[in-house]
Amino acid sequence: MKFIRPNDMEGLFQNIEENNDRKYFLAGGTDINIQIKNGTIKDAEIIYIKHLKELNGIQIEKDDIVIGATTNISDILNSKIIKENLPFFQRSLESFASPLLQTSATIGGNIANGSPTADVVPLLLVLDAKLEIVSKSQIRIIELTNFFTGYKTNIMKANELIRSIIIPKKAENGFDTFFEKVGSRKSLMISKISLAGLKNISHNKFTTIKLAAGSLNEYPRRLYKIEEYLTDKSLLEIDFLKVEELLNEEITPITDLRSDKEYRYHVCVNLIRTFLNE
Amino acid sequence: MKISFKLNNKNVTIDTDPMRRLLDIIREDFHLTGTKEGCGEGECGACTVLLDGKPVTSCLVNAVHIDGKEVMTSEGIAQEPLGKLLIDCFDETNAVQCGFCFPGFLVTSYHYVKTDGEKNLDKIKKALSGNICRCTGYQKIFESVMMACERN
Amino acid sequence: MKCVRKFDARPKLDGSWKFIDDYSYPEMIHGQLLYSKCHHGYIKKINFPENYDLSEFTIVSSKDIPGENIVPEPVCDQPFMMDKEVMHYGQGILGIAHPDRKLLLKFIKETKIEYEELPAITDIKECLNNPDNVFGRELTIDHRTGKKPDPHWDHHHKIYYTPHQEQAYLEPQGMIAVWQPKDKIMFVRATCQCPFFVKEGVEAIMGDSIKEAIIETSEGIGGAFGGKEDFPSLLAGITSLLSYKSGKPVKIVLEREDDIRITTKRHPSRIEIETWTDPEAKKIMKIDIDYRLDAGAYQTLSPVVLARGVLHSISGYSIPDTFIRGRLFRSNTPSNGAFRGFGAPQAFAAMEAHIDEIAAGMNINPYKFRKKNIFKIGDEFPTTQPILENHLSDCLERVIEKSNYFQKLEEFKEWNKTHKDKKGIGISIGYHGGGYTGNGEKVLNSEVKVVIEKDATVKIFVANTDMGQGAHTTLAQMFFEAIDHPREKCLVQLPNTSKTPNSGPTVASRTIYIIGNLLRKFAFKIKDELEFENLEEYVTSNQNEFPREFRMNFVQDPSVVFDDENYVGVAYKDYSWAACVTEIYFLADTYQIELTKSWNVMDIGKVVNQKIATGQAEGGVLQGLAYGLCEFFYKSGYGRMHGFTDYALPTTLDLPEIDVEFIHTDSPIAKGLGEIPMDFPAPSVRNAFHNATGIFIDEYPLVPERIFKHLKKI
The missing domain is CATH 3.30.365.10 (Aldehyde oxidase/xanthine dehydrogenase, molybdopterin binding domain)
Structure with a gap:
């Protein structure tokens, strides 16, 4: 295991530019330390980034809230900016892991680790978050929804990292919000299902619907087909059998150590129903 | 790697593997064995310490994380007036059973009483929800922290 | 009933109280177990990783044992370390020690074992449904009248299952052995419940190579709940062997993952109950109980658990015609062992569920049905031991009164009419005989x-x-x-x-x-x-x-005479009694049960220290409720669990308000308290769920996946 602590962003870029081998960024350490312990990460290069100020902090930039990748979950929970602009996002993060892990875990780490159960991702998906991905020579902004490519894989190249998460300031404005995280207990919980939703209604019809599910696919995903089906319909016009059918196309729940696929699927159906009815 | 930090209000420097766990540094290098390893993966809170005033599970914190920072363990907190008050309350309610998780509960409770301190059961439950206790059923722990909030 | 403060609370809080891992000895090295990850089979080859200097390691196998390779237990059938055949996942194969603990753990992780696998039983139902798996002595309590049941009696026949339960003491198992060759003494520092068991264990494995084993506990024992009753003997044996061979003090502290995988758990059970009830008198007239425990790969102390389970299996009801049969079943999982309650929680989980089953079938309120059948002075246990007090009935009445049971019953019924989510309230009772069984x-x-x-x-x-x-x-x-x-x-x-x-x-x-x-x-x-x-x-x-x-x-009261062969007589001189009412909230979307309030009334006789007793009872009740609600390893296949991530211990946000009251505290005798709080609460959750939804679930725990399956079937 090789360890690198770059002095600044320039040093960081130099390191990741030079070395394309197996490398991992260490920020909060709540995931990586467990993976090192159980042997999933070995003989790798660890690059420490928690001290780099460019990657940390919460700011308003024009119409966006920009959250540095190594910002701790607890900082988001305590942020005035977030409280004023994204109260639903803030409130929903309270169920993130546990208060003790919130102080170490980072928002960028939760995304980059790529777990299907990542707590922040479904929320960020319905908030239309973007990622600022940087390398030595390039900055590119991509939609979070296009970031993941499979189980624990994403579109980033070996010389890139997430610098920040960009959320439109008004992402929650005017929406009814919904977030449900289902697990075997209320804290220290790894979700079996999570569902985030935004909706607004005009003349009894859903004018906008945004839905994202966690723990139901190889990575958390927006449920676009369902969104499309529901948009411009009133509650009475919705055929829930159709919703179930579409959901079958959108999610691929599995039976694993924590739950069953049938259970996961049906709870997801129930939650969508409740979200629409509330 | 040279790591300098403040441990229980004292400046210290060690030369160690930057990936070494804070838990091991505290226990092995400084013989402060109040910080316990219950699970080694952040799921029980027995190894909770304060890092720059915030409670963290020291089994998932690396040496590099603490460079230039302040670490407080149960031993340090026990010397603070608020720590003493909390210990009085835990003692008075006979809340402590096996005690393995209690240094962790002391640290997290200290943080709660210091930063929020409202005598509010729901808030206290939430603040302590990363610490697992298998003996007590938690109720006497809540009672103790409520008592400390009131007396502080 | 004074509230003397605990002498050890302050040092435990400031961290100065020493637990096993906090002790150190000069030149001490670290040990660990290399255990099998195969359920049943032969070892073909052990491949140690390259790039390690093997001479730095001390390695012991069963061949190094100077004494006997059998752990002293009520039934001596479990080896300290595997002999020829791997009998279960988690069986010790080698003890390995090295000065660097981290390196040792890495070395063990990288060691690969090649197995020749044999058929194995790891599924609880596969184990308990097949009589071919029976081993050990069968116990029967035969109190039959020989009369045929009246054809007008209501017949109820059900099978109930309970899972493994993990003790989850916060301090993992640990042991330090210090070999003192000059005096031929093996000194062992142990986190354990029974220092003399550990002594026997070490003296068995070391045989004549030592003069004496001296065991001293660590100051702090970080929780045990039965989990540190017999496993420490095995661990101390291997630690001692490593110290003997290396000549150095050796400390083994298990990683949590290993602790969960290799140590003893609560026995899973399958309890089949058949009853015949007189519909006019509302009295159970005849009962037939088939009580089965999955003992794991070896019997060890399971016969004793079986005995207690059988003796508590009728719950607190007087039934004139009784037949109880208890058997142990073999599987390829680590031998199950002691856990607070010791066979009784399984018994009450089944019988207290069954009582609600009968009551529902006869359309009578579960409390009223219990009152009709509950132990009264003049009744007898199935062993013919006379019931000398009405305290069980007193507990039940008190808990019904203080929980406002009947009012809640009506309130919830109304509320449920107009809500998708449901509220429910359930009852259970229990008791625990104090001290060792019988003689x-x-x-x-x-x-x-x-x-x-x-x-x-x-x-x-x-x-x-x-x-x-x-x-x-x-x-x-x-x-x-x-x-x-x-x-x-x-x-x-x-x-x-x-x-x-x-x-x-x-x-x-x-x-x-x-x-x-x-x-x-x-x-x-x-x-x-x-x-x-x-x-x-x-x-x-x-x-x-x-x-x-x-x-x-100690001189036993002469009234305690028990026939071990026929299970007749006084099994326990004094019983603690308890009753519980639990309220739940059922979430229709997610099929989850939330516990909202649990009322518990216990008679533990004289309460010596009110706060200590209440605290212990609250903790036990939470373990009992969680046993009914959420605690188990999700998959039947053993060995896949990783640690606390996969085992849902209740957090501060999961517990209901727990109310504990002790009654009949004017007794001159302080009776047993340790286990009773764990014995009875689980079925109250199941019964409350029935009250909320009209659905009986006969397998514990009531996790949402299981509830979902039942609802889909209907």
């Missing part, structure tokens, strides 16, 4: 020792450990309160087998009940013998008599 306490013949020093300090020597239950505080309190001696001058000493007489193991809710009451008597006896009014004054004026040692043995 056990007679055989144990516990001895305690007291030394009174020149400064009138009273040192109490007992082998019973304080693993969090506050035993050392309460035991001292029972002594000093009897003779009105100052608290700070009466201290229980850290158990050490070379200084402490064998007052028996810290199990079976016997510490306060047997040892505490003995110490109280002992205090009076010393007072009578020395004829003092005030011990301090007496010691001051009779300095030449001190220090002085006193010893006393």
Whole structure:
């Protein structure tokens, strides 16, 4: 295991530019330390980034809230900016892991680790978050929804990292919000299902619907087909059998150590129903 | 790697593997064995310490994380007036059973009483929800922290 | 009923109280177990990783054992380390030690074992449904009348299942062995419940190569709940062997993941109950119970668990025609062992569920049906032991009253009419016989020792450990309160087998009940013998008599006569009684049950220390509720669990408000408290779920996936 602590962003870029081998960024350490312990990460290069100020902090930039990748979950929970602009996002993060892990875990780490159960991702998906991905020579902004490519894989190249998460300031404005995280207990919980939703209604019809599910696919995903089906319909016009059918196309729940696929699927159906009815 | 930090209000420097766990540094290098390893993966809170005033599970914190920072363990907190008050309350309610998780509960409770301190059961439950206790059923722990909030 | 504070609370809080991993010895090295990850089979080859200097490691296998490769247990059938055949996942193959713990763990992780696999039983139902898997002695309690059931009686026949439960003591298992070749003494520092069991274990494995094993516990024992009753003997054996071979002190502290995978758990059960009930009298007239436990790969102490389970399996009801049959079943999982309740929680989980089943079938309220059948003075246990008090019924009545059960029943019924989510309320009762079963306490013949020093300090020597239950505080309190001696001058000493007489193991809710009451008597006896009014004054004026040692043995009440062969007679002299009402909230979207409130009334006799007793009871009730609600390993296949991530221990946000009340506290006797809180609450959750939804679930725990499956079936 090789360890690198770059002095600044320039040093960081130099390191990741030079070395394309197996490398991992260490920020909060709540995931990586467990993976090192159980042997999933070995003989790798660890690059420490928690001290780099460019990657940390919460700011308003024009119409966006920009959250540095190594910002701790607890900082988001305590942020005035977030409280004023994204109260639903803030409130929903309270169920993130546990208060003790919130102080170490980072928002960028939760995304980059790529777990299907990542707590922040479904929320960020319905908030239309973007990622600022940087390398030595390039900055590119991509939609979070296009970031993941499979189980624990994403579109980033070996010389890139997430610098920040960009959320439109008004992402929650005017929406009814919904977030449900289902697990075997209320804290220290790894979700079996999570569902985030935004909706607004005009003349009894859903004018906008945004839905994202966690723990139901190889990575958390927006449920676009369902969104499309529901948009411009009133509650009475919705055929829930159709919703179930579409959901079958959108999610691929599995039976694993924590739950069953049938259970996961049906709870997801129930939650969508409740979200629409509330 | 040279790591300098403040441990229980004292400046210290060690030369160690930057990936070494804070838990091991505290226990092995400084013989402060109040910080316990219950699970080694952040799921029980027995190894909770304060890092720059915030409670963290020291089994998932690396040496590099603490460079230039302040670490407080149960031993340090026990010397603070608020720590003493909390210990009085835990003692008075006979809340402590096996005690393995209690240094962790002391640290997290200290943080709660210091930063929020409202005598509010729901808030206290939430603040302590990363610490697992298998003996007590938690109720006497809540009672103790409520008592400390009131007396502080 | 004073609330003396715990003598060890402050040092536990500031971190100065030492648990096993906090001890260190000069030149100490670290040990771990290399255990099997195959359920059943032969080992073809062990491949150690390259790039390690093997000469730095001390490695022991069963071939290195100078004594016997059998752990001393009620049934001696479990080897310390695998002999020829791997019998279960998690079986010790090698003990390995090295000065660097991290490197040792890495070395073990990288060691690969090639197996020739044999068929294995790892599924609980596969184990318990197949009579071919039966091993060990079958127990029966036969109280049949031989009469045929009346054809008008209601017949109910059901099978109930309970899962493994993990003790989840927060401090993992650990042991330090220090070989002292000069004196041929193996000194062992242990986190354990039973120092004398550990002593037997070490002396068995070391044989004639040592003169004596001396066991001293760590100051702190970080929770045990039965989990540190017999496994420490095995661990101490291997640790001692490593110390003997390396010549150095060896410490083994298990990683949590390993602890969960290889140590003993609560026995899974399959309990089949058949009843015939008179519909007019609402009385159960006949019962047939088939009580089965999955013992794991070896019997070890399972026959004792089976005995207690069978003896509690009828719950608290008087039934004239009774047949109970208990059997152990073999599987390829680690041998299951002691866990708070010791067979009784399984018994109540089944019988208390069944009572609601009958009541529902006969359309009678579950409380009223219980009242019709509950033990009353003049009734008998199935063993013919007479019921001498109505305290169980008193507990039930009190808990119904204080929980406003009938009012809630109506309220919830109304509320449920208009809500998708449902509220429910459920009852359960239970009891626990104090101390060893039957003639056990007679055989144990516990001895305690007291030394009174020149400064009138009273040192109490007992082998019973304080693993969090506050035993050392309460035991001292029972002594000093009897003779009105100052608290700070009466201290229980850290158990050490070379200084402490064998007052028996810290199990079976016997510490306060047997040892505490003995110490109280002992205090009076010393007072009578020395004829003092005030011990301090007496010691001051009779300095030449001190220090002085006193010893006393436990004498079993002559009424306790038990026929071990036929299971007839007095199984336990005193029973603790309890009843519970639990309220739940059922979430229709997610099929989850939330516990909202649990009312618990117990009769544990005299309450020595109100706060200690309440705290212990609250913790036990939460374990019991969680046993019914959420605690289990999700998959049947053993060995896949990783640690606390996969085992849902309740957090601060998951517990209901738990109300505990003790009644009949004017009793002269302090009865058992340790286990009863765990015995009875689980079925109240299941019964409350039925009240909320009209659905009976007969497999514990009531996890949402299971509820979902039942709802889909309907």
